[in-house]
Amino acid sequence: MELFVVNRHGEENKTVDEETNIARILKRIEKRKRQRAKRKEKQSAIINKTREIRTEKRQSKLKEGNGIEFISPALDDTEQELTNQSHFKTEASTLKGFTILGSDKYDKKPKIKRVLPRWLSNPTIISVNLQNLEHKVSNTKCLDKDLKRKLKMNGIKYLFPVQAEIVPWLIQSHQQSDIISPRDICVSAPTGSGKTLAFVLPVVQALKNHWTKKIRALVILPTQDLAFQVFKTFEKYVQGTSLSVSVITGKCTFAAEQNELIFENKTFGYLSRTDILICTAGRLVDHLNETKGFDLTHLKYLIIDEADRVLDTVQNDWLYHLEKHIYQNDYHNQNFKVLNLFTLQRRRAPQKLLFSATLSQDPEKIQKLSLFQPKLFTSVIHSDNINVEVNVDSFIGKYTTPKELTEKYIECSVDLKPLVLYQFIKQENLRKTIIFTHSVESTHRLTIVLQSLFQGQLNIREVSSRLETKKRNKLIEDFTKGNIDMIICTDKLARGVDLIGVQCVISYSVPKFLKTYIHRAGRTARAGELGLAVTLLSKTELNNFMNLLKEVGKNHLEEIKISNEGLESLGEKYKQALENLKDTVSKEGGQTLRKIKLAKRQLKKS
Numbered sequence: 001m002e003l004f005v006v007n008r009h010g011e012e013n014k015t016v017d018e019e020t021n022i023a024r025i026l027k028r029i030e031k032r033k034r035q036r037a038k039r040k041e042k043q044s045a046i047i048n049k050t051r052e053i054r055t056e057k058r059q060s061k062l063k064e065g066n067g068i069e070f071i072s073p074a075l076d077d078t079e080q081e082l083t084n085q086s087h088f089k090t091e092a093s094t095l096k097g098f099t100i101l102g103s104d105k106y107d108k109k110p111k112i113k114r115v116l117p118r119w120l121s122n123p124t125i126i127s128v129n130l131q132n133l134e135h136k137v138s139n140t141k142c143l144d145k146d147l148k149r150k151l152k153m154n155g156i157k158y159l160f161p162v163q164a165e166i167v168p169w170l171i172q173s174h175q176q177s178d179i180i181s182p183r184d185i186c187v188s189a190p191t192g193s194g195k196t197l198a199f200v201l202p203v204v205q206a207l208k209n210h211w212t213k214k215i216r217a218l219v220i221l222p223t224q225d226l227a228f229q230v231f232k233t234f235e236k237y238v239q240g241t242s243l244s245v246s247v248i249t250g251k252c253t254f255a256a257e258q259n260e261l262i263f264e265n266k267t268f269g270y271l272s273r274t275d276i277l278i279c280t281a282g283r284l285v286d287h288l289n290e291t292k293g294f295d296l297t298h299l300k301y302l303i304i305d306e307a308d309r310v311l312d313t314v315q316n317d318w319l320y321h322l323e324k325h326i327y328q329n330d331y332h333n334q335n336f337k338v339l340n341l342f343t344l345q346r347r348r349a350p351q352k353l354l355f356s357a358t359l360s361q362d363p364e365k366i367q368k369l370s371l372f373q374p375k376l377f378t379s380v381i382h383s384d385n386i387n388v389e390v391n392v393d394s395f396i397g398k399y400t401t402p403k404e405l406t407e408k409y410i411e412c413s414v415d416l417k418p419l420v421l422y423q424f425i426k427q428e429n430l431r432k433t434i435i436f437t438h439s440v441e442s443t444h445r446l447t448i449v450l451q452s453l454f455q456g457q458l459n460i461r462e463v464s465s466r467l468e469t470k471k472r473n474k475l476i477e478d479f480t481k482g483n484i485d486m487i488i489c490t491d492k493l494a495r496g497v498d499l500i501g502v503q504c505v506i507s508y509s510v511p512k513f514l515k516t517y518i519h520r521a522g523r524t525a526r527a528g529e530l531g532l533a534v535t536l537l538s539k540t541e542l543n544n545f546m547n548l549l550k551e552v553g554k555n556h557l558e559e560i561k562i563s564n565e566g567l568e569s570l571g572e573k574y575k576q577a578l579e580n581l582k583d584t585v586s587k588e589g590g591q592t593l594r595k596i597k598l599a600k601r602q603l604k605k606s
């Protein structure tokens, strides 16, 4: 043991008696205690003395004067001496010529009420009732005949509440005056409530009468898939008009995208081929920097769908580049935030339309968009278990989920999760289900385990970034058609993706953020259909998850019980599935290694 004792002072032969050592330490502690007590006594004597002097002085001054009390700017000698000795700040401790008002009491600070800008605290409320629809398309006066016909062709007879509110408002705001700029809007409505058509219809109607080709509407989305989804919706409603829609996301080559956007004319220079442009933020910046003749200065609408997500992504500082481009010839844009006749007439900025199911209502985040006289449209759910207050002046809006969505949870230990999931799917006889995991790896493993457990009874497939876009799209198409029963995926598929008729959404791994949960759950219960969202939780995750939901007024979630007896009988099957997983993963590992070696060899050769 001695080998490990390091003697720092080199006093190798000196042996310290432990008992004497302890006695010495105790003595020191006692001494310190006594010193502290003495110091305290002295200090309280000083404080008392100071107080006495102050009251004496005050009384004598009151006697001398006519009842008016003065606060002495300087202290007399005795008091000064006493206070100098003190280590504490007392009421009497003042700097020469100054008076410190207040005391050293540390009271609990009162909570300051958040004061929101009026437009955020007084929104227009949108109903979430998709069952008793009131606004017949045929009775909607603001829409022209052609759009009404197309809506009917696409099976839409009634406008959803968000459309009934936004479509006439937007159309009217552009009809008001050519010189006065319309207000910007923020729309927060549940997933699957029809937000896309709420901007597609008014934009198509407003632009279809312009005959010169210029990009007048720009729609920004967070992902390539969502951009194509919105593009398809626009295509349906511009058919038969002179309008053309383009999409730039990086799916095609840069040159092909450039060719789709502009062409060069010998007399007029660069001309636009498109009226409505749909893009991702990153690709937009690339074209702003590199494509000659790419012109967004005639923009009338700037639409940011899934706005909270788009604004969170920094993506090459897209907003800065876009504003720089739009205002390139405008020296006065800074003044346009102020509302007066001059600014209204001179403002050339496009009308900004922000849409999301989880729109940030944080004024600081919205501030960077420099919204012009903004207006908020938001939805509120009234039901027994969802209790959201609507208080004029203090209402800031909360994320809402569709009324038709049922939310439940299953509590289970982490190691039994795959088995519990298997049992639950069998118990509920689920089809058309999306299962969300937290990573590509976890998606892959769960797919292998579930496939072995179901042994071909269900068609279960994984959708992840490992797949080529073509294959991924084909899988999603097959799932929509009902050829695939279940897809397992990461949160890449959680936002905005419109898959029709999803029966159930399962969060196999707990969502980290409330927003993630809302978007995952939003893949079901869309467009007024019923849907179920189930979250698998371990004991430790349960509390955090419930607290997360309380933020949106969801105070109670029903628990689904999975019987232990059923699980026990599956032991052998589960063991087999795990062995399968091990084999597959090791085979795949070997294959990847071989691929890497091959790639390295080819690199060396070249």
Ligand SMILES: Nc1ncnc2c1ncn2[C@@H]1O[C@H](COP(=O)(O)OP(=O)(O)OP(=O)(O)O)[C@@H](O)[C@H]1O
Binding pocket: 155, 156, 157, 158, 159, 160, 163, 189, 190, 191, 192, 193, 194, 195, 196, 197, 356, 357, 495, 496, 497, 498, 500, 522, 526, 527
């Ligand atoms: N008035 C309507 N009547 C019937 N179906 C509609 C109507 N409006 C939209 N839909 C359908 O509802 C579905 C959801 O619409 P959409 O994708 O616009 O929802 P969303 O609010 O953008 O959802 P998310 O927030 O998840 O992106 C789509 O399949 C769409 O075709």
